[in-house]
Amino acid sequence: MRGVAHLDVVDLGVSAAGRPLLHGVDLRVAPGQRVALLGASGSGKSLTAMAVLGLLGPQFGVQGSLRVAGRDLPWRQAPGRRPGMAAVFQDSQAALNPVVRLDRQLLPAVARRRGVGSAAAARVIADLLREVGFEDPERILRAHPSQLSGGQRQRVCLALAMAASPDLLVADEPTTALDMISQRQVVEALRRCTGQDRSALLFITHDLAVAADLCDDVVVMERGRVVEAGPMEQVVRSPQAAFTAALVEAARAGLRPAAAPLGAAS
Structure with missing residues (x-):
């Protein structure tokens, strides 16, 4: 990922009631870049997004560092107070x-x-x-x-x-539960609003096909850990992790991979 990172998450760990949920998550999004955070339901991708947005409640223990546009930020911050960030969530209703x-x-x-x-x-x-x-x-x-x-x-x-x-748009499962036509319209809208000389995008999804159509890079999560990361084309062409290979195979077959229980929302 080129350039100075707008978002830099290092060694993010999240726990609840003493149970680890996220383990050493690293995530970097450069200005104008589209990055997919990909995983099955329960992998920890939405929990990561909530941490980035400052929306984790006091019941969660959080460790690691968060830098946005070169500034260190706390993990908990009032909604809407993250500098240069905006979010779109799954439930538009x-x-x-x-x-x-x-x-x-x-x-x-x-x-x-x-x-x-x-x-x-x-x-x-x-x-x-x-x-x-x-x-x-x-x-x-x-x-x-x-x-x-x-x-x-x-x-x-x-x-x-x-x-x-926003300098960074966080889109958490924005195409889930939409029909194919609506999904395509939302993806095209995201494409027009983000990218080079526009907002950077962190796109959280379980759908590799949609992610590959939209994003430059991908971070793959399984059971609260990052198992693979890199340029989208390279990862799809030659996945290194077994879970990533299963995602690629499922996408080619038009199937959704089975969820990996994490004990927290995806």
């Missing part, structure tokens, strides 16, 4: 108020994040909605979240995350 029109949710948030008035915020969110693939942002803004599909809601969440102009 929970991220939006189902009974409030989207313009009434998005415009105040964009105005606050950009420090602009309501008219300027309306222009910003319309442009962002176009960037994530909506041809009619005005209609989307007049809609309630319940009137949109899961893929549409996910792209709305992505537009809202990008309103903060």
